[in-house]
Amino acid sequence: MAQDTAPQAPTTSPATPARILLPLILPSVVVGVVASLLFVGVSKAAEELQHVLWNVLPQALGIGAYSDLWMLIMLTATGVAVGLVVWKVPGHAGPDPATLGLDAPALPPTVLPGLVLATCLMLAGGPSLGPENPIIAVNVGVAIWLGGRFIPRVPDNLWAALAEAATIGALFGTPVAAALVISEALAGRKTRGLLWDNLFAPLAAAAVGATTTTLVAHPSFDLHLPPVDQPDGRNLLAAVVIAAAGALLGLCAVYAFPYVHRAFQRLRHPLLMLPLGGVVLGGLAAVGGHLTLFKGLHEVGVLAHDPDGWSAGQFATMAVVKLAALLIAASSGFRGGRIFPSVFVGTALGLCAHALVPDVPPAVAVSAGVLGVLLAITRQGWISLFTAAVLVSSTSILALLCIASLPAWLLVTGRPQMQLRPDGTAVR
Structure with a gap:
């Protein structure tokens, strides 16, 4: 042949x-x-x-x-x-x-x-x-x-x-x-x-x-959290659960985004939309405290400097308020991006998990929380992994984050994104 x-x-x-x-x-x-x-x-x-x-x-x-x-x-x-x-x-x-x-x-x-x-x-x-x-x-x-x-x-x-x-x-x-x-x-x-x-x-x-x-x-993203030398099975389980919880929390804002944006658009004028957005943001700041203001990078450092300085309920409140503030600011016409405030939301969520279960290291909890929230908000897999890892400057946690990203990604993939088409419908 x-x-x-x-x-x-x-x-x-x-x-x-x-x-x-x-x-x-x-x-x-x-x-x-x-x-x-x-x-x-x-x-x-x-x-x-x-x-x-x-x-x-x-x-x-x-x-x-x-x-x-x-x-x-x-x-x-x-x-x-x-x-x-x-x-x-x-x-x-x-x-x-x-x-x-x-x-x-x-x-x-x-x-x-x-x-x-x-x-x-x-x-x-x-x-x-x-x-x-x-x-x-x-x-x-x-x-x-x-x-x-x-x-x-x-x-x-x-x-x-x-x-x-x-x-x-x-x-x-x-x-x-x-x-x-x-x-x-x-x-x-x-x-x-x-x-x-x-x-x-x-x-x-x-x-x-x-x-x-x-x-x-001279920027620095390292939060200087206590390092984790040798992650174990409990750390892996915690990372998977927290990342999934972060993804679900982020999806709440994603699904609400078109409706909140449409409500502000009905006002039709920037001198109505943006001041009203500011009033709502002021009310949210009164609930969450001043750490929920601004882009959140400096404020994340304040939280990480004393991970045991607030209760689980306070961390949860800050996470929810910051996410709501992100939603309002993005919907009412303020010019800005969503990555940095999402890092604050994920950090507060992770520290809430650490406060509930002190055996979970803060570095694992924070990096997993940031990973999950960023996956839902940005739908950028690599940048979510990179940001989560660089916050704790630990190569040993990277493998945990890669595994934790898989179930979190299954939760967010195919869902609407926190970005709208010109007609107001969500990008998928």
């Missing part, structure tokens, strides 16, 4: 030559530096404004900085201020943030100043949203605008990919997060060349963005 000697088709795409990849280094470096400096600049400006609004001003007025009255005043005033920006500033601070994820649209340059201003006001004023979504959108817009003017031969989609990767690297202080997110995105696309060929330029931009942020701002 004759053998088939016809040549077989290659099983992989051919590698990209180095002469094509080398010219991408300079644009990647420039985008990485600019994206990091924009992120750090917006963050520093917001921190200075926050200090004035929450320390200098109430002290001058003789009012408690975190009294119920001042929290209600500040959150309402923030809603008015952001509402004015959305109403009057050219570009209206970009599209409805409820329709945006980490993959930002290419916004025209006229929109970007208003988006930056709305983001600074939100970060300083106390609503429970993070900087990630608007900062990515701003950096993508700047990269496409400047890149198209100075290096027009580079396509817009590459400028966008470089800016997204650079900003994620800057946000987390490491390019690993960006590489994981990009790899996850590439898995759903038809790409040419090897994976590392496609990652080459974005990874370079992310590395430069992360390095620039580290040199300028």
